[in-house]
Amino acid sequence: GENVEQHPSTLSVQEGDSAVIKCTYSDSASNYFPWYKQELGKRPQLIIDIRSNVGEKKDQRIAVTLNKTAKHFSLHITETQPEDSAVYFCAARSNTDKLIFGTGTRLQVFP
């Protein structure tokens, strides 16, 4: 079945540094790759997404890259701030509409 692996499980960075989270997916028919941020005690919320016909997408300090050949995609956060501290989830949607999530990365940004 479909599987999404996410690394690392925890990531600590100094404020102002960059953070990178990587995911791989197993279903080559996957066509949509969103990233969600979940703050403590809250529901996950979409921060950025990319479709399979695009290689990179940016939104201010956040960018996502997709390598369809290698079946992996990454989230890049530049100039990190304490409010970026949260759990981040990647996900992949198959052509059966299932959205499968990775296991999450806990990002801590230290002032």
Added chain:
Amino acid sequence: NAGVTQTPKFQVLKTGQSMTLQCAQDMNHEYMSWYRQDPGMGLRLIHYSVGAGITDQGEVPNGYNVSRSTTEDFPLRLLSAAPSQTSVYFCASSYRRQGATGELFFGEGSRLTVL
């Protein structure tokens, strides 16, 4: 516009009891789904639906039933609760039509404890 509404927010059950988690959305979303969230295991898909009258299994469907009689509602039933079903449950919905964003909107979550 309430978005995705889940009830109850908290529930304690004894092993073997049954219950239903309710989920309703008012955004006319075709796609609805249920996830469970456990520490270190991310969000795992239980069941999903692409429209009224259509449901399908996700990654961890055993012990759970769903139905989709209307576009708005997607209840999750636990027929005989087990301690392994202690978790936080999220209902989520999105548009599915061509050209729409795939953004999944989540409910606030339901924390279930099975003793």
